Each structure stands twice: as structure tokens, then as C-alpha cells.
Amino acid sequence: MEVKILSARFDIEDNHTLEVAQKHGAYGTLDKLFSMEPVEVIEEVKKSGLRGRGGAGFPAGVKWGFLPKGLDKPTYLAVNSDESEPATFKDRYILVRDPHMMIEGIIICCWAIDCHDAYIYIRGEYTSQVKILQAAIDEAYEAGYLGEKVCGKDFRIDVTVHRGAGAYVCGEETALLESIEGKKGQPRSKPPFPAVEGLYGCPTIINNVQTIASLPFILENGADAYTAHGTDKSPGTHLFGISGHVEKPGMYELPLGLPMMDVINQVAGGVWKGRKLKGVIPGGSSTPVLTVDEAKTVSLDYESMAEHGTMFGSGGVVVLDETVDMVKLVENLIYFYHHESCGQCTPCREGLGWMLKIVRKLLAGEGSIEDIDLLRELCDNIEMKTVCVLSAACTMPVRSYLDKFRDEFEAYVRDDVSAHANQ
Ligand SMILES: Cc1cc2nc3c(=O)[nH]c(=O)nc-3n(C[C@H](O)[C@H](O)[C@H](O)COP(=O)(O)O)c2cc1C
Numbered sequence: 001m002e003v004k005i006l007s008a009r010f011d012i013e014d015n016h017t018l019e020v021a022q023k024h025g026a027y028g029t030l031d032k033l034f035s036m037e038p039v040e041v042i043e044e045v046k047k048s049g050l051r052g053r054g055g056a057g058f059p060a061g062v063k064w065g066f067l068p069k070g071l072d073k074p075t076y077l078a079v080n081s082d083e084s085e086p087a088t089f090k091d092r093y094i095l096v097r098d099p100h101m102m103i104e105g106i107i108i109c110c111w112a113i114d115c116h117d118a119y120i121y122i123r124g125e126y127t128s129q130v131k132i133l134q135a136a137i138d139e140a141y142e143a144g145y146l147g148e149k150v151c152g153k154d155f156r157i158d159v160t161v162h163r164g165a166g167a168y169v170c171g172e173e174t175a176l177l178e179s180i181e182g183k184k185g186q187p188r189s190k191p192p193f194p195a196v197e198g199l200y201g202c203p204t205i206i207n208n209v210q211t212i213a214s215l216p217f218i219l220e221n222g223a224d225a226y227t228a229h230g231t232d233k234s235p236g237t238h239l240f241g242i243s244g245h246v247e248k249p250g251m252y253e254l255p256l257g258l259p260m261m262d263v264i265n266q267v268a269g270g271v272w273k274g275r276k277l278k279g280v281i282p283g284g285s286s287t288p289v290l291t292v293d294e295a296k297t298v299s300l301d302y303e304s305m306a307e308h309g310t311m312f313g314s315g316g317v318v319v320l321d322e323t324v325d326m327v328k329l330v331e332n333l334i335y336f337y338h339h340e341s342c343g344q345c346t347p348c349r350e351g352l353g354w355m356l357k358i359v360r361k362l363l364a365g366e367g368s369i370e371d372i373d374l375l376r377e378l379c380d381n382i383e384m385k386t387v388c389v390l391s392a393a394c395t396m397p398v399r400s401y402l403d404k405f406r407d408e409f410e411a412y413v414r415d416d417v418s419a420h421a422n423q
């Protein structure tokens, strides 16, 4: 089932070095790139249907097309390597195993959008990854792939690595920009969107690491080779981080559109220890949970996920076996988002804390049915009333657990421990 487009060089020893990566094709697209007009590159990316891999799935070429033309201002690129959504661990593979693929993608994007300054915003905790990435950038400068004259052409590209300081919210694109500007990482109100007014008030494209790393394949092989994989509306491949209660957790590159159960059973070795499946988190902690029946009919693509009332998200699939206590899981989830709230919106700052108190009251055996209803009501009242969607990233999944596993919450009211989870 695996298709190796992004991961083609992942298993080659020392592929993070320029010498080895280049021997295996890195930077091989640049002659073709510079023979193309920027607008042709944008058209090819549009034709490939490449969708942003940071979670929202917005088509990359369309986003680039939003950049205003004829402004007397520079255009910036920010590559989002914050990767802080729980259960998400795909970008780190690119950063460590094929950083030159991403740098080549940056060059392609910069040429397409006429950008000379790219920033890579990397998760603060990625200490070993940042060293490998910076070494790769240094080598790319030395080889003339970056700097004043990229490949001897009259075209400058400078790449700056900016380390985060441990705040999940800085993965949100406008908080990321604030953070690069040296300010407190708080999301901005939109509009204006970054493509119009982003970094230092200038037009800015923000793309995920995987989005950018997909560009060399598309340029080298053409959009049709990319759309040959995946579905019509969700073309290409994705790096899926499969974790939780499976026999073979790990990172797998798969075409979009595969049935969830085939991926769990045939790729990840099935639910571990012969236990029963209880549910699946399809794309990182912020995506609504799927029941077993839903998991049996959903496919790993944007459309199928939406039809099942959830989201594709970041490709972080978490398999939950029959022993999982959904109330404890929800407590853990709310704790995370409450802790990561930047605090500028009252519904997020206060509401998530209130939700945490309620679920802890339930866990302590001191809750009531009214508390469960209140928790549900809070989800509806907080969502979409805040500057960014961090609050919704908490309320959307919590609502799904309340609606699909309500019995378990009520069991804590009835003090029926055996019903909490089938342990
Ligand atoms: C709270 C929050 C955290 C986010 N964290 C990340 C992240 O770690 N990496 C990422 O690429 N996108 C993250 N995003 C999505 C970005 O805001 C943005 O949509 C994305 O980087 C755009 O890139 P793409 O179009 O290539 O997907 C986050 C969004 C929110 C609301």
C-alpha cells in the first residue's frame, strides 16, 4: 500500500548530507525550474491539486495565487515546522531524513512567488532536528543553491531558521508571524489574511513542511504523475503517523483515499494484543473521534472525513482499543488545549478552564448529569467566538466524545466503574 514519493530517500544512510542527497537526485529540478516562468510553476502546482498538509487542506497553488501583484513590498515565505499537534510526527521525518528535499521545495516556491526571504519556523523542542536542518542549509549555501545567486542566476534566496519556544499556538499561522517578528505569539484577527498582509505587513505565504517538500516531485514528474495517486479531490500521498494501540506504530507514506480499516489492519498490523477496537482519532488530537462503525466506512481523504463529520487534519491517526477510558482521554485533551491557550479571548481562556474543572469533577465521582449537559453546552458556546480556532480544536473533539461515548461520562455519575472502559 505504501507509495514512496516524499519518503523515497528516507532510508538512505546519511541522506541528510548534501553529498548523499545530491547523488540520489536532490536539486535535480532546478534547471527545469529556472527554464519556467513563475506563473507556469504556479499553474503546475494548481494542476497537481496539492493541498496544504498543515491540517486545513487548502490548495497550495490557489493560495499562492492570492498574493497581490504589483505591490512595492517584498513577499515572504514562512515554512511551518512547528508540528505541535498531539499525535502528529510526520514533518520531523522530512527535517531529519531529507532536509534537502524541503530546501529544494523552498527554492521552487520562492521562484514561483518571487520571494527572496524564507523563514523556517521550527518547533522549539526539535533540538536535534534543528541542528541537522541548519547543517543542510549551510551546505546548500556553500553549494550555491541558496544565497545571492541561486545556481548562478540573478536570483537571491536567504533562508532563516527561527526556533519556537514551546507554544503550540505558534503553529497557527498568524501567531507564527508574530513570533518571527519577536512579539508574543498571539494569533491575529483575520482578515487581512497573511497572503495580503503577513510578515512585517508584507504579503506572506505560509505552508507546512510537507506541502513544500512535495514540490520537487511535482516539478520533476509533472502534475499528472502526482494526481495518479490519491483521489480526484484529494490527490497525492501523505505521511501518516499511526500511533496508539496497534502492533506496528510508525510513519507510513500512503496515497490518500485508502479505507481506514485496511490501513489499521494491513499497514499498522491491526489492534494490538488481539484486543477490540473502540474508536479512532483520524488526524491529530483536534479531530473528532470516529466510532468503530464509522471507522469501517471512512477513507483517509479530506472528503470522506468530512462526510463522516470529522476532519483529515494532520494525518496523525490514533487507534484506541477497548481499554481506553474516554473520560480520562477527554480530561487529558482539555488540559492540553487549556494550557496552550494564549489567553487573549475570554471564551478560550476561561471556557476551557471551566470545561477542565467539570470533567475533573466527573472523574472524582462528584459530577451530575447536568454537568455533562453543561460541558456539552460549553462546547457550543465557545466555538467560533474566538480569534483563532485553538478553542474549536478542543471543543470539536470533546463534543464528539460526549455525543458518541456519553455512557462513559454517565458511568462516572452513577459510579459504575466497570462501565468506564472494558478493562
Ligand atoms: C492552534 C493551531 C496550531 C497549528 N499548528 C500547525 C503546525 O504545527 N504546523 C502546520 O503546518 N500548521 C499548523 N496549523 C495550521 C496553520 O495555521 C496553517 O493553516 C498552515 O501552516 C498552512 O500551511 P498549509 O496550507 O501548507 O497546510 C495550526 C493551526 C492552529 C489553529
Ligand code: SF4
Pocket (backbone or CB within 6 Å): 169, 186, 187, 340, 341, 342, 343, 344, 345, 346, 348, 349, 386, 387, 388, 389, 390, 391
Ligand atoms: S482562541 Fe485561544 S489561542 Fe486562539 S487567540 Fe483566542 S485565546 Fe488565543
